Amino acid sequence: MRDVIIACDFSSREQTLAFLDRFTGRKPFVKIGMELFYACGPEIVREIKARGHKIFLDLKLHDIPNTVRKAMSVLSRLDVDMTNVHAAGTIDMMRAALEGLTRPDGTRPLLIAVTQLTSTSQERMQNELLIGATINETIVKYAQNAKAAGLDGVVCSPLEAELVKNNCSNDFMTVTPGIRFADAAADDQVRITTPARAREIGSDFIVVGRPITAADDPVEAYERCCREFIGE
Numbered sequence: 001m002r003d004v005i006i007a008c009d010f011s012s013r014e015q016t017l018a019f020l021d022r023f024t025g026r027k028p029f030v031k032i033g034m035e036l037f038y039a040c041g042p043e044i045v046r047e048i049k050a051r052g053h054k055i056f057l058d059l060k061l062h063d064i065p066n067t068v069r070k071a072m073s074v075l076s077r078l079d080v081d082m083t084n085v086h087a088a089g090t091i092d093m094m095r096a097a098l099e100g101l102t103r104p105d106g107t108r109p110l111l112i113a114v115t116q117l118t119s120t121s122q123e124r125m126q127n128e129l130l131i132g133a134t135i136n137e138t139i140v141k142y143a144q145n146a147k148a149a150g151l152d153g154v155v156c157s158p159l160e161a162e163l164v165k166n167n168c169s170n171d172f173m174t175v176t177p178g179i180r181f182a183d184a185a186a187d188d189q190v191r192i193t194t195p196a197r198a199r200e201i202g203s204d205f206i207v208v209g210r211p212i213t214a215a216d217d218p219v220e221a222y223e224r225c226c227r228e229f230i231g232e
């Protein structure tokens with residue numbers, strides 16, 4: 001199940017497809033986020049899917065349960081492989097998302113939850129959102145809520161993956177960004193780790209953007225990630 005997901009943080013269809021054209025061998029699992037989806041619409045998902053890639057559609061839905069249920073049934077028809085919601089939307093909303101995603105034949109994309117965004121500091125949680133618990137307490141509680149709702153896992157920092165696994169279960173998936181090669185720059189990421197260490201910690205999927213997209217040889221960087229994280 002372990003896999004490397006490339007974050008395709010490009011703003012245009014042309015840039016994205018030119019990047020993906022380089023991968024003539026193994027077709028990577030790719031993450032499409034809000035920027036590309038809002039710029040190009042659902043067609044970009046169909047196009048990348050038709051090229052043989054698996055897709056994590058990272059739209060982080062958060063609304064009333066009925067709206068999320070209906071939106072998820074539309075995304076499910078796009079045949080994505082993984083998508084997500086904010087756990088802050090509550091257990092009811094996450095259950096509704098799962099219902100919406102489930103196709104008539106019972107199959108569905110993987111559904112994971114965002115716990116606390118890494119951009120949210122403890123100070124902001126307390127002063128702006130009036131949440132008194134620590135970040136780790138909220139991550140654990142939100143992950144447990146996601147599990148109670150029947151979701152497959154959460155997005156979290158690799159340094160939190162162990163905490164989530166210990167407090168949910170070992171088979172509850174962790175999808176972890178914040179990955180850097182040992183010999184590379186951190187960019188704007190703070191809590192980072194290497195693909196090899198993410199594997200040891202127990203991440204199920206790593207989400208890797210700039211270490212691959214901005215590399216001189218993106219295919220070689222991707223293959224290096226796979227060797228370190230998957231072992232192949």
Ligand code: C5P
Binds near residue numbers: 007119155156209
């Ligand atoms: O380029 P880089 O490897 O830092 O990209 C990481 C990807 O993971 C980006 O698409 C970023 O938005 C996403 N992400 C993250 N941290 C989170 C959640 C998502 O870096 N907590």
